[in-house]
Amino acid sequence: MADVNHTLTTLQDVNYILNNEPTAIGFTLSEIDPCTADKTILVGTIEPGVNYKLPIKVDGRYSVKLELLDTESTIIINHYVKLQLSTIESIFSVTCDCGCGCADCTDLNLDIYKALLATRNKIDTLKYLSSPKYDSFFQKVHKGISCLIEPQIYCDITTESVTGVSQYNSQLTKDLISLDYLIMYFADLRDVSDLDEIAYINDKYQSESILCCINSSGVNIKEIQDIVNSTTTTTLCPVCPEYTTTACPTTTTTTTEEVTTTEDPVTTTTTEDPVTTTTSTSTTTTTSTTTSTTTTTTAAPDDCELVGTADEV
Numbered sequence: 001m002a003d004v005n006h007t008l009t010t011l012q013d014v015n016y017i018l019n020n021e022p023t024a025i026g027f028t029l030s031e032i033d034p035c036t037a038d039k040t041i042l043v044g045t046i047e048p049g050v051n052y053k054l055p056i057k058v059d060g061r062y063s064v065k066l067e068l069l070d071t072e073s074t075i076i077i078n079h080y081v082k083l084q085l086s087t088i089e090s091i092f093s094v095t096c097d098c099g100c101g102c103a104d105c106t107d108l109n110l111d112i113y114k115a116l117l118a119t120r121n122k123i124d125t126l127k128y129l130s131s132p133k134y135d136s137f138f139q140k141v142h143k144g145i146s147c148l149i150e151p152q153i154y155c156d157i158t159t160e161s162v163t164g165v166s167q168y169n170s171q172l173t174k175d176l177i178s179l180d181y182l183i184m185y186f187a188d189l190r191d192v193s194d195l196d197e198i199a200y201i202n203d204k205y206q207s208e209s210i211l212c213c214i215n216s217s218g219v220n221i222k223e224i225q226d227i228v229n230s231t232t233t234t235t236l237c238p239v240c241p242e243y244t245t246t247a248c249p250t251t252t253t254t255t256t257e258e259v260t261t262t263e264d265p266v267t268t269t270t271t272e273d274p275v276t277t278t279t280s281t282s283t284t285t286t287t288s289t290t291t292s293t294t295t296t297t298t299a300a301p302d303d304c305e306l307v308g309t310a311d312e313v
Contacts, residue, residue, distance in 0.1 A: 004066040004073040012200045013081045015054045017064065019046040025068045029054060032061040032076075059083055061129070080129050085204065087126050090119040091181050092206050095174060096213040116173050123180050137187045137228050138180070144227045145179060178214045181205075182221060186228040 005020040019025050029042040041062075046052045056062055059082045064075040094115050127134060152172045160166045185205045192198055202208070215221055 002071050004068050004071050006066055006073065008075055008077075009051075011194070011197060013079075013204075015056060015077055015079070016051045017046060017054065017066070017075070018051045019048055021068055022048055023068065024048065025066050027052075027067070028065045029056075030063050030065070031058075032063055034061075038063065078130050078133065080126060083122065083126055083129070087119070087122040088181070088205055088210075090115070090122055091177055092210050092213075094119050095178055095181075095210055095217070112170065113168070116170060116177070119177055120173065123177065126184075127180070134184055134187050137183045140230075141179065141183050141224060141227050145224070149175070174217065175219060178217060178219045179224065181210065182214065182219070182224040183228060186225050190229065 004025055006025070007018040007020060009016045009018070017027070024045045024047050026045050027043070028040060030038040030040050032038050042055065054062075054064065054077070056077065056079050059080045062077045062079060064077065066073040066075070094112075097112070097115075127138065149172065152169055152175075156167065156169050156172075185201075185207060188201050188205075189198065192201065211221060
């Protein structure tokens with residue numbers, strides 16, 4: 001059976017179906033329920049040349065059946081915008097909890113552990129529900145960044161084998177969260193040329209803040225961007241800035257230490273028979289001052305900027 005001639009587009013997370021047929025086509029929009037029967041939401045028609053906006057507002061998996069005489073097509077739409085927004089908010093929380101990576105976060109308390117676990121669960125759920133949208137990008141990038149992950153894992157295994165204690169590597173978890181964020185972000189920017197759509201994606205992903213924090217953690221953002229875009233020979237990312245951060249505020253601490261040295265009294269006696277003469281008695285005190293200066297570079301989220309220019313589209 002031939003397909004109904006149509007075009008499906010998604011702009012700012014809203015789905016549209018353009019009728020390319022010379023006559024009206026019928027459609028049935030349904031929500032796919034994996035546990036029960038599908039639920040029909042709307043039945044209607046789309047006139048020739050009309051770009052119809054699908055009324056999908058709730059997260060879920062949907063099917064759109066298009067019909068024209070004896071011709072039929074079925075479209076599957078994975079719509080999980082609220083889950084994605086919640087996931088991005090959680091990613092911001094765990095990657096930027098250290099003020100763009102400059103604060104001391106070596107102590108992993110229970111709240112941070114819960115936040116990392118919850119964020120990891122959201123990402124894995126989003127990856128599963130969005131499949132196959134990001135599948136090829138995850139596979140390609142994860143193959144290309146093994147050098148970032150493997151040393152940390154081997155170090156943890158070695159430590160465990162020596163000490164007999166398994167330790168939780170929060171930094172590795174953060175790195176993996178950052179990588180998954182970058183993959184989805186750059187994948188969503190692929191093939192996008194509309195400036196409004198680019199602005200929408202950047203705003204949704206909170207890219208100005210999160211990219212700063214990820215960059216401060218040491219993850220090579222440009223490398224991930226190149227791997228995602230290398231799936232094709234064309235230039236796919238219309239906005240390709242170089243990501244850097246501004247210099248972190250500098251705090252200088254000066255410590256002064258006084259050292260006092262006291263020499264024992266010295267008495268010089270000269271004996272000349274038959275006269276004994278005491279020539280001098282003196283006490284010498286020397287005080288030296290040592291000054292050490294320690295310069296610490298720190299940064300806070302408000303002090304970070306996304307530096308770069310967008311290529312002309």
